[in-house]
Amino acid sequence: MKRFKKLLSIWGRLVFVLIIFLSAFVFAMFQGGYVSWAIFYAIFPFILYSVALFLYPLRTVTAERVIRTASVENGGKLIVSLKVKRDFPFPLLYTVISEKWRDEDIRFVTKGTMKKLFVFGFQKKEEWQYEIDRMPRGEHVLEGVEIEVSDFFGWIRKKHFIPLKNTVLVYPKMTDLHYAPIDTQYDLGSMISPYNVVKDTTMATGVRDYQAGDRVSWIHWKSFARTQTLMTKEFEDRRSQDLLVIFDGRPSETFEEQVELAASILKEATNDQAGIGFLSTGKESATFPFIQSEEQFRKVLVHLAKIKPSDDSAAIISTDYRDEFIQSGSVILITSHPDWAFLESVISNVTNARSITCFTVVKKDTPLKSVLAADIRLAKSKGISVHALTKEQFPTAFKGVIHS
Structure with a gap:
C-alpha cells in the first residue's frame, strides 16, 4: 500500500506538469498574440526540465561513508564524511542528502546536522562532512543515505534511498579513579597482593x-x-578473583552514571592487574568470570556500551552463578536501588565473598529519599558496606571504602 501511494504521488506530479503544459499551449492557441505565446515559451523550459528530471534514474547515484572518529565515548564528538557519486552529469538543482539512522531519538541530538542542501549542477561527485556533538552511549546504526531532488518550482520531487550500513558504538565515558584492593582495610594497614592465591x-x-x-x-x-x-x-x-563487580541493570535516574562507574572500576582494576570478574543483571545479563587481558576488557566494554535498562523483575539474580564466581574475593555492587530483594539475590551467589561493598549512585545536591535511606540502613545491618556516591565523587570512591 505504501509503495502504491508513492507511485501514485510521483505519477500524479507528472500528470500535473503535463496539465500545465497543455493549459499553456491551449491558451496560446486560442488567445493568440505575442503575450500568450511569450508565456508559453517562457514556461516551456521549466516543463521540459521537470519531465527530464522525472525520467532521470536516481538509482545510478552511489554513496560512500567514512567514520572519521575511531572511538567515541559518551558525550564525545562523531565526525563522518560522506561522498555521493554518479556517472551521468544531468544538471541537478535542489538536492537534499540526509543520513538515516535506525534510532530515531538520535535526531534530537543531531539537530538537523544530518541533512544538507546542495546545488549539484553538472558535477559527478559531491563530498560532505558533518559532526555530531555529545553522542549518547549505545549502539547506533546508520541504515543508509536518502537523496531527494526537486525541480525549480517543486512540481517534480523524487527520492532514492541508498542502503549503506555502518554501526557506531559509543562507549561509556570512563573516569580516572584510584583503585586499591578493598581487602587492604582488613590487613591492619599492610598492603596485600592484588591477587588472591588459593590452593x-x-x-x-x-x-x-x-x-x-x-x-x-x-x-x-x-x-x-x-x-x-x-x-x-x-x-x-x-x-582467584580479587574483585567481582555486579551491575544492577534496573532503570534509574542515574543509569548512565552507573555504567560510567562500572567501566571506570573495570579499567583501573585491569590496569592494576587485579583478578576481576563482572556480572550484569537484567534481560541483557552477561557474565565475564575473569578479566585480565586488554581483549577481555574490550569485550566487557562493548557489553557496557550496548546495555539498556531492564524492568525490575529481570534484574533479580535468579540464575545460579556460584560455579562461575566461586573464588570471589571482594564484591562491589553498583546500583541506585539497594533494596533487600536485589541484595539477597546477590548474597546467595557469593557465599564465599570476603566483603560486599555497595556503591549507590545518587544525583548531586539531591537529598536521599526516605525509601532509599531505609534500604541503606537495612543493607548495613546485614553486614554490607554501603557508600552513596555522586558522579563527582567517582575519582575518590575507593578512598572512602578503605578509610571507612
Missing part, C-alpha cells in the same frame, strides 16, 4: 616437611609409611 587441591606438585596447621588431608601418607616422617603435599597455586 588447587586436585593437583599435587610435590611434598615438604609437615608444619603445624597443615590439614590432615594434605599429609602424604605413603611417604610417612616409608620414612616415619610427616610430610605434607604441595599443591599448585591458582589465582
